[in-house]
Each structure stands twice: as C-alpha cells, then as structure tokens.
Amino acid sequence: MLRVLLTVLLPLVAPFLIYLGWVWLVRRKATAGVLTLDWRETPWPWLLTLGLCAGLAGLAYLYVSTGHPAGTKLAPPSVVDGVVVPSHPVE
Numbered sequence: 389m390l391r392v393l394l395t396v397l398l399p400l401v402a403p404f405l406i407y408l409g410w411v412w413l414v415r416r417k418a419t420a421g422v423l424t425l426d427w428r429e430t431p432w433p434w435l436l437t438l439g440l441c442a443g444l445a446g447l448a449y450l451y452v453s454t455g456h457p458a459g460t461k462l463a464p465p466s467v468v469d470g471v472v473v474p475s476h477p478v479e
Contacts, residue, residue: 395450399442403435 407430456462456477463478 391450395446396443399446400439402442403438407431407435 461478462475465475466473
C-alpha cells in the first residue's frame, strides 16, 4: 500500500501541494493591500498535466523496477511448515 501511495498518489498530488504552498507563502508575505489571488487564476491545466506526468513516471518506474521477465514460470505461494512461502521463479 505504501508503494502505491509513493508511486501513484504522491506524484499526482505533489503539483497541487506545491502550488498551495506557494499561495500560502505569497499570502503570508503580502503585507500591503489586498492580494488578488483567485482560484480561477490557478493554472489548472498545467497542474493536472504535471500531476498526470508525474504519476505516469511513477508507474513506469514501478513497471521497470519490479517483477520478473516475460515468460518466467512462477510457483504459486504455498504454506510450508506453517510459514507462507511467496511465489518464486521455477526453472
């Protein structure tokens, strides 16, 4: 579950969190006058595009860094002496 959070959800949400942090800093530093930041001025297409690209990059990394080569035969998980043995490649 943690892997899903780090490789899928975090990359999708990160651009929005960065933008919200920037808005918070701008509002905090605005000492004179009324700040004219409006949610309609938010670059939503850019945020969505960056979030989707980051999510796809995370999924691509997950695809490349895990698993077995195509065509590998795997033995199913089993219980041996009360201990669950995970699936493993079989020659």
